[in-house]
Amino acid sequence: MVREERNIFKNIDWITVGIYLLLVLFGWMNIYAAVFNEQHDSIFDLSQRYGKQMIWILVSILLALIILMTEPKVFNAFAFFIYGLSILSLFLVLFIGKEVSGSKSWIDLGGFDLQPSEFAKIAVNLAIARHLSSLNIRMEDLRTRITTFFLIGLPVILILLQDDTGSALVFTAFIIVLYREGLSGNVLIIGGLVIILFILALMVDKWIIIAFLALIALIWFSQIRKNRRDIVSLLGLFLLVAGFVYSVDFAFHHVLDVHHKERINVLIGKEVDLKGAGYNVNQSKIAIGSGRIIGKGFLQGTQTKYNFVPEQSTDFIFCTIGEEWGFIGSVLTIALFIILFIRILNIAERQRSAFSRIYGYGVASVFFFHFLVNIGMTIGLAPVIGIPLPFISYGGSSLFAFTIMLFIFIRMDANRLQLL
């Protein structure tokens, strides 16, 4: 049975679109407050960031409309082609890229700086969805795992070459997608344990941890049957883990760059350097903390208005929200995001096509990663990694990329009833 499909607007998920519009407009307001300039006090002033953001929003809506007009089969059919284009642009940026604050990840398109790494997320998402939705593909196969990790790994390496660690880290979000598609939970648990051990190795003296591990091994040893094979594997495991702790310690002190080390130290509370690496986080916490319950009011935030918080319109935009809208505004913003994520997952689960479902999970994962790291960073729960808050942060490339990513999914969803 085929339904009327001429008017796709009837099938659009308006809740998602509504949340999208709310976030984008709220972001625009906060950009206005964050970089408010008395000489140019109109929010429509095109010489200021708020004026430019307005243009980006209008362009985004235009892009969204174009996507909604597009036949959804195109995304499936051109998934690898788009992936290829994206990889090409990531290559290109290495040669013709423009360097902004340490990262060579921009291409100057005459007035508009395009950031290919933002669009790479869409491409990777499409490619994974296409790859995993193919026939005869099962996550249990080693081959599948390798090809999938290759699809994700290639752009990551290229982005790392641009010195844009933050954007590269975003791609770890796709692990959630893989988990949904059958990647063993053990992989995630081991991964989690490795991260915990990694952090512990940085915070506590390595010999204490190794002694503690030895204690666990002894207790474990007392619980198992004492056959030779178990003893050997337990000993092997212990040596492996101890070696890991030791090498993390070594790597941290001898391999990592000074500024990476500082950021990690600040995060784990080992170092309080309020003028250097800790300055941003401290000022950001001051901004948000000084907002109290109801905030200082629109345009009244002193921390952000007088530039105490750096990058207050891009990566640290949440400071403006926390300072001017207080606890209430911050919680509402967080709630809006959570609702959006849950909504996307619900939509993904109702998809009949695997391609759309996998793609939907990818969208939610990427958005969630941005949300988690960005807000976590501003309130001192995550390391300072320069990635934007979706829809809220200033920036054309990121807004376009997030919009395209979301609306491709909305377009797919609008078509869910027609399987082919």
Place this chain on the structure above:
Amino acid sequence: MIFIIAGVIFVLRLFWLQIVDRSYYFSANNNVLRHITQYPARGLIYDRGGELLVYNEATYDLMVIPRQARNFDTLELCGLIGIDYETFRERMKKIREYSLYRPSVFEKQISKEAYGFLEEKLYKFPGFYVQPRTLRKYVRPIAAHTMGYVGEVSPRICEVNPYYKPGDYIGISGIEKSYEEALRGIKGSRIIMVDVFNRDQGSFQDGKYDTIAVMGKNLYASLDMKLQEYGELLMTNKRGSVVAIEPESGEILALVTSPGYDPNLLVGRVRSYNYNILAKDSLKPLFNRALQAQYPPGSTFKLVHALIGLEEGVLNLQTRYGCAMGYSSGPIHVGCHAHAGPLDLIQSIAQSCNAYYCNVFRTILDNRSLPNQAAGYAKWREMTCSLGFGSAFDSDIPNLVSGFIPKNEYFDNIYGKNRWRFLTIVSLSIGQGEILTTPLQLANLAATIANRGYYCTPHIIRAVGKQDDRQEKFQQKHSIPISRRHFETVVEGMYQVVEAGTAHYYKMDSIPICGKTGTAQNPHGKDHSIFIAFAPKDNPKIAISVIVENAGFGATWAAPIAFLMIEKYLMKEIKRKDVETRMIEGNLLSN
């Protein structure tokens, strides 16, 4: 699930940051609010005629905010304020170490002229701006010690007194010190908001919490500027002091110490340099002789003996003692000059007979109504101290010294209890020996006698704030427990000193002056020349003490200088130009 957990963690964290922990709120205020001190102008000082003595002159501190000071012609700036490149670099280094974002003083107290040049070019030097301050300026180069000086507050004072912040000015000596609280005014405060580069972003809440600086109170000094200036002129090239008091009120008319210095030397940037030079000068120009030097009073103290003898009844107008070139008793001999004899009381003052006062002092100690000489001495000491000797006045001039009138215990310690008697301390009879007095105390003695039995604490400031508000605490009269008629007797004696006695050489016909000469022997060389006086004899308007160090007889230098001062004050002009010229040109420093 994982989304909700993350959301909850974020909300809890926000709850902690925004609601539980208040410290971020204060940190935000610290970031953005700057309390800017508004410095009040220091109070002005006027003389008794209402003429301005001390005022404020604008000066400018060149301030710098290192963070903003970039991309300018360093050498041009060095040239404008007259420093070399090395100095510039060292200063900037120190300032940067203090703070990159807060303003520091780069160059203190730039003169008006230099500021004129600098102001036009200041736009070329980002991060530099000029903050106006005030410096003291003295209309005439007089009364330096009395006025005192103002300087930057010491770190120690900042610690104990929260009013002062480093870099503030404070009165360090003289009346600048004793009237600091009235003069300094009330600092104002303006709260402004700044951005991360410390740029002014306007006042906080439209200035709701700002306070305006209140100018310091003006002081109305009792000094007579013309008399002070004349006194300093007369004391040129002499070491010593002149203290003139209005007897009735205790107001100090002139307070001259010589050698002195121009008070403008100890102002602003040149202060520490000049201070060092003055401090090392062998003539000790920084030493305020009028208040702090202690001299044996010499024969002027015979007036004290006479008053006490009369009051105790061991002496009367008719008492006569012979003098054979001095007083002799056993091995002791106190010499005297040649004069007719025997003398009565009036003549003994007029001729300043040493033998007479040895006898008077002996009869005071021998007072029959008292058990022994020690008791007699104690009584004498008590009455002497009632005249203002032996202790410092509770006045408004800082660092007064007390002089010295020995207690019984002092002699007990030296000679043993009951092992000393009149002959042991006979030199006290003629104001020598252990007695030490300050020129201010001697002037006060003259004022007390002029008042016939009382004095008001000598002071330098008549009124604070309003010209007619006389200071209450200096209105109080200190009565002397000696009857008025005895004072009249001594006044007559002092009148004869000038009419026909030791000081008649420079006698002035126009004004009836009462005085007493003194010649203080001292271990530092030639005798000090001392003269105390008041005039006119009836209804006196001025009491004075003059001490010229190492100048010989009281009559030679101190007396004529006192006469000239009296004439200047009462008649406004000097008739005896020859005497005046001789006194001014007399150079007692060259030998």
